[in-house]
Amino acid sequence: MIQKTPIAVLISGRGSNMRALIEACERPDYPARIALVLSNRPDAVGLEVARAAGLQTIAIDHKPFGKDREAHERKVDAAIRASGAQIVCLAGYMRVLTPFLVNSWEGRMLNIHPSLLPAFPGLHTHEAALAAGAKEHGCTIHFVTSGVDEGPILGQARVPVHADDTPDTLGARVLDQEHRLYPETLAKIIGQQS
Numbered sequence: 730m731i732q733k734t735p736i737a738v739l740i741s742g743r744g745s746n747m748r749a750l751i752e753a754c755e756r757p758d759y760p761a762r763i764a765l766v767l768s769n770r771p772d773a774v775g776l777e778v779a780r781a782a783g784l785q786t787i788a789i790d791h792k793p794f795g796k797d798r799e800a801h802e803r804k805v806d807a808a809i810r811a812s813g814a815q816i817v818c819l820a821g822y823m824r825v826l827t828p829f830l831v832n833s834w835e836g837r838m839l840n841i842h843p844s845l846l847p848a849f850p851g852l853h854t855h856e857a858a859l860a861a862g863a864k865e866h867g868c869t870i871h872f873v874t875s876g877v878d879e880g881p882i883l884g885q886a887r888v889p890v891h892a893d894d895t896p897d898t899l900g901a902r903v904l905d906q907e908h909r910l911y912p913e914t915l916a917k918i919i920g921q922q923s
């Protein structure tokens with residue numbers, strides 16, 4: 730029986746990358762298991778998906794904390810630690826992190842970003858790629874550091890940009906690759922750390 734590393738998955742919305750991680754973790758030979766799914770939005774659709782899969786979930790709403798991002802993160806950090814998770818996977822977690830959480834999980838927190846970083850950090854990456862006339866687009870998994878969408882790149886997947894692409898068609902092509910890349914890269918990182 731393979732030793733599975735417990736992970737926490739942090740979401741804010743639909744959670745399709747989380748679903749890809751759930752499916753991977755269900756495989757007996759996959760080296761991770763999901764100890765916690767955490768959302769900063771109590772109404773995130775992904776929370777329902779996670780509950781339906783029988784996973785432990787928690788919502789820690791950021792709104793009552795106002796501008797005190799670190800106070801919110803201290804609750805998030807405590808919940809992650811209580812779950813026993815050793816790696817944190819950001820999967821559409823729409824919060825800019827403070828040094829508190831970044832430093833707490835340095836080298837153990839991954840993020841997925843829908844562009845070929847360093848190209849197109851930030852939001853609306855598919856629009857940006859089309860506006861720039863990019864011939865190729867894709868997604869990146871990286872370690873989280875204090876700069877937004879910076880940090881050592883762990884894996885990338887590329888897709889072609891078609892002449893008739895819209896942000897939606899291009900985004901869907903990228904998202905398919907995200908769902909493949911995240912489980913693959915997480916397994917690679919766990920293999921390197923153990």
Ligand code: GRF
Nearest residue numbers: 743744745746821841842843
């Ligand atoms: C994905 O495109 C991911 O790359 C970005 O946010 C989106 C989350 O989608 N960080 P989902 O919630 O995983 O469906």
